[in-house]
Amino acid sequence: MMPWFSPQQLRATFASLTAYICAWLCLFVLVIAPVHANPSQTPSLIEGHWSAMNQPATPMKALPLTGGNFVFNGTLHITQAGDYVIDFKNTSTFAMFKHTVLDSRSLVVTELEGGISSAESNPFTLRHARLLYLEAGNYSLVTTLKTPYLIAQPQPYLDTKAHYQQAIKLGNFIALLCLGVLMGLMAYYIVLALIRRQMVHGMYALFVLGNLFLQGTSLLVFSDTFGIHWFYLSALPILFSNIAYVFFVKGLLNIRKQSNPKLYRWIIYAVAILVLFALWGIYAPNWMMEMARYGVGIFLCLGLACSIYLSSKQNMTARYYLIAILTFFVLGGLTITAQDFTGYTLYVEHMGLIAVTVEALLLSFVLSYQFSELFREKEQVMAALGISEAQIKTDKLTGLPNRIALETTIQELPKNGSITILDLDRLKYYNDKFGHAYGDKLLCDFSRVMQGKLNGMATLHRLGGDEFAITAHRGDEALIQTLLDETVAHLQANGFELAGVSAGTAFIYEDVDNCGVVMHMADMRMYENKRAHKRAQNEQFY
Numbered sequence: 001m002m003p004w005f006s007p008q009q010l011r012a013t014f015a016s017l018t019a020y021i022c023a024w025l026c027l028f029v030l031v032i033a034p035v036h037a038n039p040s041q042t043p044s045l046i047e048g049h050w051s052a053m054n055q056p057a058t059p060m061k062a063l064p065l066t067g068g069n070f071v072f073n074g075t076l077h078i079t080q081a082g083d084y085v086i087d088f089k090n091t092s093t094f095a096m097f098k099h100t101v102l103d104s105r106s107l108v109v110t111e112l113e114g115g116i117s118s119a120e121s122n123p124f125t126l127r128h129a130r131l132l133y134l135e136a137g138n139y140s141l142v143t144t145l146k147t148p149y150l151i152a153q154p155q156p157y158l159d160t161k162a163h164y165q166q167a168i169k170l171g172n173f174i175a176l177l178c179l180g181v182l183m184g185l186m187a188y189y190i191v192l193a194l195i196r197r198q199m200v201h202g203m204y205a206l207f208v209l210g211n212l213f214l215q216g217t218s219l220l221v222f223s224d225t226f227g228i229h230w231f232y233l234s235a236l237p238i239l240f241s242n243i244a245y246v247f248f249v250k251g252l253l254n255i256r257k258q259s260n261p262k263l264y265r266w267i268i269y270a271v272a273i274l275v276l277f278a279l280w281g282i283y284a285p286n287w288m289m290e291m292a293r294y295g296v297g298i299f300l301c302l303g304l305a306c307s308i309y310l311s312s313k314q315n316m317t318a319r320y321y322l323i324a325i326l327t328f329f330v331l332g333g334l335t336i337t338a339q340d341f342t343g344y345t346l347y348v349e350h351m352g353l354i355a356v357t358v359e360a361l362l363l364s365f366v367l368s369y370q371f372s373e374l375f376r377e378k379e380q381v382m383a384a385l386g387i388s389e390a391q392i393k394t395d396k397l398t399g400l401p402n403r404i405a406l407e408t409t410i411q412e413l414p415k416n417g418s419i420t421i422l423d424l425d426r427l428k429y430y431n432d433k434f435g436h437a438y439g440d441k442l443l444c445d446f447s448r449v450m451q452g453k454l455n456g457m458a459t460l461h462r463l464g465g466d467e468f469a470i471t472a473h474r475g476d477e478a479l480i481q482t483l484l485d486e487t488v489a490h491l492q493a494n495g496f497e498l499a500g501v502s503a504g505t506a507f508i509y510e511d512v513d514n515c516g517v518v519m520h521m522a523d524m525r526m527y528e529n530k531r532a533h534k535r536a537q538n539e540q541f542y
Contacts, residue, residue, distance in 0.1 A: 043159035043163065043164070043344050044157060045155055045156070046075070046076060046158055047074055047075050048073050048074025048075060048141065048156075049073065050063055050070050051073070052068065052069070052070060053069040053070060053071050054069070063150060063153060063154070064150075065289065065290060066149055066287055067147045067150055067286050069146050070144070071143065071145070072145070073141070074143070075138065075140055075141070076101070076134070078134045078136050078137055080136055081135045083162075084160060084161065085129045085130065085131055085161055086099055086130050086141070086156060086158055087127060087129035087157060087159065087164070089344050090152040090155055090340055090348060091150065091151045091152035091341075091347050092127070092218055093149075093152075093217075093218040093234050093349060094147035095115050095116055095146055095148060096115040096117050096118055096145070097114055097118075097128070097144065097145045097146075098111065098113045099111065099112040099130055099141060100141070100144075101132065101134075102140040103139055104137060106140070109132075109139065110132050114128050114130060115128065115146075115147075116229060117230075117231045118229065122220060124165075125168075126168075126171075126221060127172075128220070129168075131161060141156065149286055149287070149288060149290070152341065152347070155340075159344070167344065168345045171345045171347070175215070175219045175350065176221075178353045178357040179215060179219075179221060181361070182212055182356065182357055185208060185364065186208040186212065189208065192367075193205060200247075200250075203245070203247040203251065204245070204360075204363070206240070206244035207241045207242075207245045207248060208360060210237035210240060210242075210244070211352075211353075214234055214238050214292075215356075217231070217234040218234045219349055235289045235292045236282075238292035238296070239277060239278035239281050239291060242274050242296060243274045243275065243278070245299045246267060246270050246274065246299050246302060249299070250264075252321060252366070253307070253310055253317065253321065254317075255267060266305070266306070270298055277292075277295050293336045297336060300328065300332050303321075303325040303329075304322075304325050306318070307319075307321045307322040307325050308322065320366045323362060324359055324363050324365075324366060327359060327362060328362075331354065331355030332359075335348060335352040336352075392404060393405035393408075398462050400447055400461055400468075401459060401460075401462075403461070406463065406471065409461075409471050410471060410515045411515060413471060413473060415507075415512060416473075416475055416507065416508070417471065417472060417473050417508045418472050418475025418477065418505050418506065419469060419470070419471050419508075419522050420470040420471075420472075420480055420504065420505040420522060421467070421468075421503065421505075421523045422503050422526065423527075423530055424466040424467075424501055425501060425502060425533070426442075427439055427442060427466040428466075430442050442496055443462075445491060445494070445496070447462065449487045449490050449491070450487045453483040457472065457474075457479075458471060458472035458480065459472075475507050475508075480505065481503065487501070500533065502526055502527075502530035502533055504521075504528065506518045506521035506522035506525065
């Protein structure tokens with residue numbers, strides 16, 4: 001039977017899919033996102049500056065990514081009364097914020113709070129945006145920000161409600177689509193890990209799980225949907241999923257100490273460094289996101305280096321993985337280094353989510369290639385050995401179904417089905433006195449005659465040596481014993497005067513849940529009958 005796809009077709013398909021995904025990704029990054037983020041009616045950054053809360057008079061060019069308490073002082077120029085939205089550009093990963101809007105007389109117009117750690121409900125799905133009504137005029141904005149760490153630089157901006165509602169659709173679509181794809185792929189890798197019992201699939205499932213926690217927390221899915229406001233879920237799981245990815249690379253590329261000592265040492269060093277990063281992030285929470293960011297850089301470099309090295313050694317899995325890790329290296333590298341993202345309603349977090357999703361999809365194609373190679377190798381081995389499935393389940397001497405076939409057949413028997421275990425008497429005698437060829441003739445003659453008498457009502461199996469079994473869907477012990485007696489009589493009349501058969505029968509209903517117990521019962525009854533035959537022969541002799 002030919003496989004649906006040859007290895008050459010699979011490789012061509014893989015290359016086409018890769019090119020297709022990369023083309024759409026480039027189209028999104030270079031065309032769709034900028035056009036969507038910069039329509040004719042663009043929002044405007046709020047004029048002002050950040051400063052440390054304890055030093056409000058000293059402007060800061062950039063906020064430290066290790067977090068802290070900050071205040072933003074800005075001005076708003078409203079030319080037309082209406083509903084407006086205040087939101088942050090570049091990132092959505094921060095713990096708590098509070099907007100205070102004051103009019104020209106320094107009277108408080110409104111106070112708006114939010115953040116991942118805040119229990120305040122968000123008026124816009126998956127957004128920190130806050131809605132307010134402003135008359136025409138000049139206003140002051142004071143924004144306080146309290147967060148243990150940052151991914152990128154938050155910059156307050158102002159937009160009209162109508163435009164903002166339209167502008168956020170693409171980002172929300174990307175977030176929900178990619179999170180859904182990652183959840184499906186995580187389930188896929190978990191099932192693979194359980195079925196194949198291989199650590200490599202379990203490690204990648206853990207890697208995807210860590211990213212689901214990061215993106216689900218940072219993009220407010222957990223807080224808006226499940227009411228989960230624990231801020232550190234946006235970084236802590238990544239510290240451990242980075243380690244899981246290193247073990248995934250080790251398993252996927254089959255890096256072993258004996259075969260690849262250099263790469264194995266790289267793996268050990270990378271794990272040691274990532275463990276130190278995890279411990280440092282737990283000890284100093286302000287550094288948690290930085291340790292996660294550095295960890296991503298380490299496993300990206302490790303995966304790229306290992307795939308390049310093994311690709312040079314003609315490793316096809318490494319070559320296909322190189323496409324995935326190279327794409328991930330570019331997108332992931334942009335994500336961990338970006339601080340000011342193009343557009344207003346798309347964040348650095350969206351880019352990271354796209355990077356992980358694309359890499360996970362490409363890796364699923366790598367696994368498909370591995371499965372096709374395993375299937376092809378199995379077919380080659382079977383062809384080389386000249387073995388088919390039917391031959392595997394057939395006794396070579398007699399042509400009867402063998403013990404392997406019996407294990408399958410007995411599972412299909414109904415409750416009133418039966419199994420009869422047979423022992424052909426005197427086989428050793430004929431082997432010793434006339435040679436094994438004569439003993440083989442006894443086995444073949446018994447098989448041919450008995451199988452003919454069963455005539456499809458039951459199936460005769462040879463288990464090995466002088467042991468046989470009969471399976472019947474409608475167990476009729478008396479009929480089977482009669483046919484055995486007729487077969488023995490035929491053998492005795494045709495050169496095997498001392499031939500005999502001992503048999504024991506058991507029925508499936510005696511233990512429906514365990515066919516092995518039924519076989520054991522039949523075996524024990526066969527030996528009881530065999531001992532009874534010997535006692536009868538001894539009594540007759542004396």
